[in-house]
Amino acid sequence: MDPPFSHIDIYHGFKFCLDSLGNDNDFDHEETDTVKAKPSLGGKPGCFDTVVVMDTSDCETTGLKGTRIGRLKVIFKLPSQVYGSITPAWTKDPLAYVEWYAPLKPAAEDYREMYLVKKCLSNADGFTLGQVISLSSIRQTCQLIPNFGCTALPMEWTSDSVLDRCDIFFLNSFTSKYAYQTLW
Structure with a gap:
């Protein structure tokens, strides 16, 4: 039996x-x-x-209620052969696979006025918790600042590897006027 499709379209940006x-x-x-x-x-x-991903129905345009922070790993679109009459309509849109960070606390850290973002713990198989979502549920990009703590910057942390090596970050709401209005 032949598979229903032989490839999917992958995008590097949107x-x-x-x-x-x-x-x-x-x-x-x-x-x-x-x-x-x-x-x-x-x-x-x-x-x-x-x-920043709109994760629940109570998500709003500003603030972080109903959102979740994730790391975008792939953007793709399924071939038309996949869609049947029972498939939800949103899946005809481009999709994304994100790896989740831990859910945010309800309030920002008092002394820094930024939310603390922690990596999710891996499951028993060593995989990070992730999910396929509609690309349209991504509200905006965000910048994470590594939490250096009281120690010196580890030499193995580079701009290319810090998101993989660091476990705790601050959500930077000061990168732009838009970020300040939506992430605070």
């Missing part, structure tokens, strides 16, 4: 419009964001963005 926040200058231009999920190729390191 550009989308951010939700309007009702600011006066929103009428002048529309803000966009770009997410990347590029594997290492030809000696160049991979790039897997961290994202």
